[in-house]
Amino acid sequence: MxxxxxxxxxxxxxxxxxLIIAIYPVVMFSRSKPVIGYKTVTVVNCYGCDHREVRDFQxxxxxxxxxxxxxxxxxxxYISAVYSIPMSKVKEKEEEF
Ligand SMILES: [Zn+2]
Structure with a gap:
């Protein structure tokens, strides 16, 4: 043996x-997506109706x-959720509304 x-x-x-040397840059490159930063948002819901509002975290x-x-x-x-979203995705979200 x-x-x-x-x-x-x-x-x-x-x-x-x-093989690791060959894959390593690919993995690193795919991870480094162009995220400028994170934005914290607050989701406001209503007990009585479907009203839902996403606004900046205060x-x-x-x-x-x-x-x-x-x-x-x-x-x-009431506030139903507080979370951070990447800045690059914020633009997409805002375009929906
Ligand atoms: Zn309401």
Whole structure:
């Protein structure tokens, strides 16, 4: 058994090593998507109707925080989610509305 010292094993090692060298830049490149930064947004929902609003995160926002009466139905509004989105995706989102 020449598991660790044999020349065959050495060739295999170099084969794997060169494969990693070849794949490494591809992996790195695919990961570095052009994300400028992250933006934190707050999702506001209404208990009474389907009203849903995504606005910029404001200091003091937290999930299930009550935000007062809804313009549409006068029921209470609350924060249903707070999350960060990449800046490059923000433009796509804003185009939807
Ligand atoms: Zn409402």
């Amino acid at each position: 020449d598991l660790f010292t044999g020349t065959r094993n050495q060739k295999l090692f170099y084969a794997i090593f060169s 200091k003091g926002d937290y999930i299930f925080k009550k935000l007062g009466a809804c313009d549409a139905c006068n029921s209470e509004q």
